[in-house]
Amino acid sequence: MANGIEEKPTVTVATATSPSDLAAVPQLIKELADGVSSLEPGCNEARQALAIKARTLMQALETPRETMIKHCWAQPAVYAAILCGNECGLWKLMAKNGDKPQKVKELACALGVDPVLLSRLLRHLGAMGYLLEVGEDEYKPTSFSLSLSLPIMNASPWAAPPSSTSMNTSAPGAGRTPRTPRTAPLMHAHKTDLNYFALAQSRGYLEDFNNHMGGYRQGRLPWMAPGFVPVQEVLIEGADRSSPDAVFMVDVGGCLGHDLLEFHRYHPAAPGKLVVQDLPQVVGSIAPSEENRALTAMPHNFFDEQPVQGARAYYMHSVLHDWPDERAEAIVKRVKAAMRPGYSKLLINENVIPRTDAYWEMSALDLVMLTQLSAQERTESDWYDLLERRCGLKIAKIWSGGRGVESLIECELK
Ligand SMILES: C[S@@+](CC[C@H](N)C(=O)[O-])C[C@H]1O[C@@H](n2cnc3c(N)ncnc32)[C@H](O)[C@@H]1O
Structure with a gap:
C-alpha cells in the first residue's frame, strides 16, 4: 500500500505492451494530410496544431511501454548527447563541414575526442532522428543539428529540464507545492543554498543561460x-x-x-x-x-x-x-x-x-x-x-x- 492506494494492479501488462490506439491511426493520417495540404505559409498556429496531431498519431502507434522508455531513457540520452556535442564543439564543426556525409572518425580526430564515445552518442542521435545516418559511423546534419551551432540554441546544463532527482520523493515537502525560493527542488538536488541564478553564475553558466533566453524568444x-x-x-x-x-x-x-x-x-x-x-x-x-x-x-x-x-x-x-x-x-x-x-x-x-487546452511549452x-x-x-x-x-x-x-x-x-x- 502506497499513499493509501491499494497496490494490486487494476490494469494488465497487455495494456502496456499493445499499441495505444491503432484504430485512431487512419483518421489521424487523413487529418494530417488534409491539414498540411491546406497550410497557409507563415500560419504558425495551424502548423503547431498539426504538430500536436502528429504527436497524437505517434502515441496512438506506440505502446505505453515504448512511450515510457522514450521519456525515461531516450529523450534524456538525447539531451546528454546534445550537451556533449556542445562542449566539444561538434555542432559548430558539423555546420562548418556543411550538408555532406561526415565520418565519426574524422570528426573525432578534428575535435580531439574519443571516437568510440562519439560513435555511441551519434548512434543514439541518429536513432532518434536528430542526425541522418547514411552509413556505418557516418551522418549528415539535419536542420536541428545545424541549428545547434547557434549560440542561442545553446543547450547547456543550465537549460536543464526538471530532473528526476529534483522532483524525487525525498525532497523536503515532497507532494506539496514548493512556495519559497529556499525550498526549490533544484537546491535540494544540488545540495546548495544558492538559488538558480547564483548557482548558474557560480558554475560559470551565466552566459549560456543568457543565450538560452535569447533562443527561447525566437520565431514568435x-x-x-x-x-x-x-x-x-x-x-x-x-x-x-x-x-x-x-x-x-x-x-x-x-x-x-x-x-x-x-x-x-x-x-x-x-x-x-x-x-x-x-x-x-x-x-x-x-x-x-x-x-x-x-x-x-x-x-x-x-x-x-x-x-x-x-x-x-x-x-x-x-x-x-x-x-x-x-x-x-x-x-x-x-x-x-x-x-x-x-x-x-x-x-x-x-x-x-x-x-483548458494549455500549450505544451x-x-x-x-x-x-x-x-x-x-x-x-x-x-x-x-x-x-x-x-x-x-x-x-x-x-x-x-x-x-x-x-x-x-x-x-x-x-x-x-
Ligand atoms: C528569466 S530571465 C529574463 C530575462 C529577460 N527579461 C528576457 O526575457 O530575456 C530573468 C532575469 O532576471 C534577472 N535577475 C534575477 N534576479 C535579479 C535581481 N534580484 N535583480 C535584477 N535582476 C535579476 C536575471 O539576471 C535574468 O536576466
Missing part, C-alpha cells in the same frame, strides 16, 4: 510587432517629449537588453531613453556596439527601490515567473512606487495559461519554474490575484498574441 510574434499591441496608441502617444532625458521604457530584469533592442528596431522614433536594468554582472557584460548605443544599461537589484521615477513604461519579460507570489509582489511593489499616476504603465510579457515551463525556483507560469486568475489583489494595481488589458505566445499584461495605478 513580439508584442511590439504590428498586429499585436498598438504601440503608437498605447505608449507613444502621450509620452513625455519635454526632455531627452525623460525615460520611455525601463526593462526590469532585462538581461542583455534584447527586448529593448527589438523595440527600438520596430519603433526607432519612440521618444526618450530605453533603460535596461539587471544584476551588475549581467548588464556589465553588455558589449559596447553600434546597436547597443540605443540602450542605457543600469545595474539594479529589483528588490531595491526603483531608481528611475515616472517612466512612461516599466516592462518585465519572464521575470515574475521566476518568483513565487510573495517575492513577485515585492518586485512589482518596487515598480508601483516609482509609477507616475495617470502616466506610467507596467507591462508584463508572460504566459497566461488558459483554463507553457505547461513544461511551469514545471521547470516549479523545480528550479519554486515559481510558476500563471493563469489569468493567478495574474489578477497577484497584480490587483496583492499589489493593488489595475489590469487595463491583457493583449493576447495567440495560442502558445506570451501575452502582454498592461497595468496602471488605480
